[in-house]
Amino acid sequence: MMKIKLNTMNISKFTLGVALFASAISVQAQDINQAKRAIDAEQYESAKSLLKSIIKEKPSNGEAFFTLGNVYLTQKVQDSAKLYFQNGLSASDKGLLNNIGLGQMDLDANNSAAAQAKFALVTKEMRKKDFQEYIYIGRAYINAEKPDYKSAIDILNKAVAINSSDAQLQLTLGDAYYGNGKQNEAYVAYRNAFQADNTLLRAKMQLGVLLKGAKSYDEALKAYNEVIAINPNYGPVYRELAETYYKIARNKPSQAAANYKTAMGYYDKYMSLTDYSIHSRMRRADFMILVEDYVALEVEANKMIELDKVNPRIYRYLGYAAYKNGNVDLAIKSLENFINSPGNKAIALDYLYLGLTKIKKGTSADGSSIEAAALQAGLVDIKKAIEMEPLAVQDLSEVGKNMFSKKLYSEAAALFEFGANTKESTTFLDDNIYYGLAHYYANVYKAKDAKVDTVALEKSIVAFNKVLEASPSYLEAYLYLARTNRLLDKDDAMVKNYEDYVAKTMEAGAEEVAKDAVKAKIIESYNNIAASYANTDKAKAIEYFNKTLALDAANTYANESIKILK
Numbered sequence: 001m002m003k004i005k006l007n008t009m010n011i012s013k014f015t016l017g018v019a020l021f022a023s024a025i026s027v028q029a030q031d032i033n034q035a036k037r038a039i040d041a042e043q044y045e046s047a048k049s050l051l052k053s054i055i056k057e058k059p060s061n062g063e064a065f066f067t068l069g070n071v072y073l074t075q076k077v078q079d080s081a082k083l084y085f086q087n088g089l090s091a092s093d094k095g096l097l098n099n100i101g102l103g104q105m106d107l108d109a110n111n112s113a114a115a116q117a118k119f120a121l122v123t124k125e126m127r128k129k130d131f132q133e134y135i136y137i138g139r140a141y142i143n144a145e146k147p148d149y150k151s152a153i154d155i156l157n158k159a160v161a162i163n164s165s166d167a168q169l170q171l172t173l174g175d176a177y178y179g180n181g182k183q184n185e186a187y188v189a190y191r192n193a194f195q196a197d198n199t200l201l202r203a204k205m206q207l208g209v210l211l212k213g214a215k216s217y218d219e220a221l222k223a224y225n226e227v228i229a230i231n232p233n234y235g236p237v238y239r240e241l242a243e244t245y246y247k248i249a250r251n252k253p254s255q256a257a258a259n260y261k262t263a264m265g266y267y268d269k270y271m272s273l274t275d276y277s278i279h280s281r282m283r284r285a286d287f288m289i290l291v292e293d294y295v296a297l298e299v300e301a302n303k304m305i306e307l308d309k310v311n312p313r314i315y316r317y318l319g320y321a322a323y324k325n326g327n328v329d330l331a332i333k334s335l336e337n338f339i340n341s342p343g344n345k346a347i348a349l350d351y352l353y354l355g356l357t358k359i360k361k362g363t364s365a366d367g368s369s370i371e372a373a374a375l376q377a378g379l380v381d382i383k384k385a386i387e388m389e390p391l392a393v394q395d396l397s398e399v400g401k402n403m404f405s406k407k408l409y410s411e412a413a414a415l416f417e418f419g420a421n422t423k424e425s426t427t428f429l430d431d432n433i434y435y436g437l438a439h440y441y442a443n444v445y446k447a448k449d450a451k452v453d454t455v456a457l458e459k460s461i462v463a464f465n466k467v468l469e470a471s472p473s474y475l476e477a478y479l480y481l482a483r484t485n486r487l488l489d490k491d492d493a494m495v496k497n498y499e500d501y502v503a504k505t506m507e508a509g510a511e512e513v514a515k516d517a518v519k520a521k522i523i524e525s526y527n528n529i530a531a532s533y534a535n536t537d538k539a540k541a542i543e544y545f546n547k548t549l550a551l552d553a554a555n556t557y558a559n560e561s562i563k564i565l566k
Contacts, residue, residue, distance in 0.1 A: 035067060040202055042236050044071050045275040062091030062098060066136075069101040073143070075279040078105065096122050100136045107144035115140075119155075131169065134159035138172050142179060149180035167197035174206055178213070186210060201227050201234050208237075212244050215251070220244050235273030242266035246290055260291040278308045285317045294324035312341035316350060323353045328361040348389035355381030356399060367406045375411055386418050393419035397427040397434075404434055409442035413456070420463055429470050433477075436463035440484050452487050460484045475504050479521055482528065491532040498525035523548050527557055538565050 031054050038047035051068040054061055065088025072081035082105060088098035103118035119137050126133055134155050141152035153176045159169050174189030187210055193203035208223030221244060227237045242263045249259035267287050274280055281304055288297040298321035304314045319335035322328070335354040339346045355378040362374020385392045396415045403412035416438060419431030439460040443452045461484055467477040482497035502525050505518060512518055530544035542565055548558040 032061075032063060032067065035064075039067070039071060039074075040236075041234065042239070042270075042274045044075060044279065045277045047071055060092040062088045062093050062095030064088075065091055066094070066097040066101055069098065073101065073104065077279075078108075081105065096125055097133070097136060100133070100140050103137070104140035104144055107140065107146070107148070110146070112148075129162060131159035131162040131166070134162075135166075135169050135172050138176060142172070142175050147179055149176050152176040153180060165192075165196055167193045167200050167203070169193075170196060171200060171203045171206070174203065178206070178210065183210060183214065201231055202236065204230070205234075205237050205240060208244075209240060212240070212247060215247075217244055217248050217251070233273055235270050238266045238270035238273065242270060242287065246287075249291070260293070263291055264288075264293065278304060278311060281307075282311075282313060282317070289317075289320060292324075294321045297321040298325055298327075312338050312344050315341075319350070319357075320353055323357045323360075326360075328357050331357040332361065348385040348392045349395075351381045351385035351388070352392050352395060355379065355383075355385065356396075359399075367402070368408075370403075370408060370411050375414065379414060382415075382418065386422075390422050391425055393422045393425050393431070394427050397431055400431070400434060400438075404438055407441075407445070409438045409445070410456075413438035413442065413459075417459075420466070429467060429474075432463040432466045432470075433474075436460040436467070436477075436480060436484070439463075440480060440487070443487055454488060457484050457488050475501055478504065479525075482525070486528065495529050495532050498529050501525055519551055523551055523555060523558075526551075527555075527561075530558070530561065534561070534565065541565055 031050055035047045035050040035054070038044075038050065048068060048071055051064050051071070054064040055068065058064070065084045069081045069084035069088065072078075072084065081101065085098040085101040085105070088101075089095050091098075099118040099121045103115040106112070106115035106118065119140075122133050122137070138152040138156040138159070141148045141155065153173070156169065156173045156176060159166070160173070163169065170189045170193035174186045174193060177183075177186035177189055187207065190203045190206045190210070193200055194207075197203075205224065205227050208220045208227070211217075211220035211223055221241070224237050224241050224244070227234060242265075245259045245263035245266065249256040249263065252259065264287075267284060271280060271284055281300065285297060285300055285304070288294075288300065297317055301314055301318035301321055304311070305318070308314065315334040315338040319331050319338060322331035322334060332354065335350055335357065338344060339350055339354065357378075358374055358381065359370060359378035362371035362378070363369070382396070396418055400412045400415035400419075403415065413435055416431045416435035419425050419427050420435040422428060422431075425431065436459075439453075439456040443457055446452065461481060464477045464481045464484070467474055471477075478497050478501035482494045482501065485491075485494040485497060502522055505513060505522060513522065526544045526548040530541045530548070533541040533544065542562055545558040545562050545565075548555050549562075552558075
């Protein structure tokens with residue numbers, strides 16, 4: 001029998017090749033996991049650098065394209081995200097995953113049908129034991145600009161049926177439950193995620209986020225400190241600390257300044273552990289707006305412009321800061337640059353601040369007058385803001401009150417009108433009070449020979465009635481209804497309003513009536529009711545004047561009027 005001599009040289013070369021190939025796969029997987037760890041730590045620039053290296057070395061790695069596209073989506077750089085997703089589709093290894101990224105972009109564009117079609121392209125190729133794709137699709141529903149938590153839960157439960165113990169699955173499920181308002185289910189999922197993988201600090205951190213959402217701030221701080229005890233260099237926990245101290249500041253206004261300072265300190269710690277890229281600096285700028293540190297924001301915005309002269313979002317920050325700091329020309333220029341830049345999505349606050357800045361620019365140095373053209377130009381932008389977000393009216397209330405204090409009654413009324421017609425606003429009651437008062441005083445202080453604005457006064461009537469409907473105990477509304485109807489020469493309505501005021505005040509008891517300010521208003525009511533009867537029912541007029549004298553025997557108007565009537 002012929003013996004076959006083996007080519008040992010070729011075998012050893014083949015063996016070495018297989019070993020190197022296996023090693024390459026191992027390094028590749030490790031690099032992807034390293035990038036994912038960087039993403040979890042919110043070190044996005046580091047993750048991007050790693051992923052770009054993987055793509056350069058192995059363009060067939062579709063998961064690297066998908067992961068990189070998601071980083072850009074997180075940073076709201078849609079053009080780059082789309083580019084990597086589309087290029088990743090042609091990758092031979094897991095290229096289909098990129099349909100999930102493109103599907104999320106469809107969700108962002110409110111095209112749910114297109115998104116579902118792309119997700120279906122992925123799921124139909126899944127093998128029986130595959131489940132990772134379900135997690136990615138669930139995350140797409142969660143991370144969309146308008147999250148669909150129910151759909152996320154539905155798709156994630158398909159993964160649960162295959163491998164319920166996977167840590168990333170439980171973490172994602174926790175996020176979906178939390179977004180859907182199911183706190184108990186979220187808690188269980190986060191706990192399960194951390195038990196499955198005790199290096200997954202985000203899951204443990206999210207237990208603190210749940211407590212923050214429940215306004216259990218002290219307990220949330222304890223939870224975050226437990227994460228720090230495990231790894232003091234885990235950056236995201238400091239962002240959560242910053243956001244929690246911001247919430248504490250909002251909840252305790254008397255200690256707001258100190259808590260804002262603490263919050264900003266933690267945010268700076270977060271930045272030191274992540275990166276100082278332009279995207280991270282913009283996130284920090286967003287936080288500066290929350291803690292109302294506009295002086296620092298203006299400095300930061302100018303630094304960002306030096307780093308990236310073409311990023312229009314920086315002009316938003318500069319515009320906000322300049323408006324708050326009184327730099328009106330810079331604010332108008334910056335906000336208009338942002339709003340008018342192609343591709344930008346202006347939000348309500350952009351138009352609101354632009355409108356208020358235009359009004360501020362037309363306001364005199366002492367605040368006693370506003371140019372009519374500036375007011376009208378500002379109102380146009382403010383109206384756009386409220387059309388986009390009706391609750392933006394809440395930011396107008398203090399500005400209107402400041403105008404009111406300067407006796408700019410008509411101008412203040414123009415601002416209060418927005419809030420007076422937005423019932424969902426937290427300032428609805430206040431805005432209607434001031435709206436009614438502004439129109440009333442604008443007419444009271446007119447020149448004696450000038451006609452009253454009946455349309456404006458009728459709006460006052462409507463506003464004061466809204467006040468009484470929302471707060472029947474606000475008795476001043478009856479008084480101002482009476483005064484407004486007096487200006488309109490509606491005696492019958494005036495009398496009823498004054499009578500209602502007196503009756504409601506009397507119900508409050510003798511102690512309330514005995515107060516000097518209240519007594520003066522009751523006397524005003526009696527005297528005006530009496531005057532309205534003077535020409536039609538002298539006896540009734542005298543009766544009410546005598547009620548005045550019972551409270552103030554020396555009242556000149558009542559005494560003189562009785563003499564004339566007799």
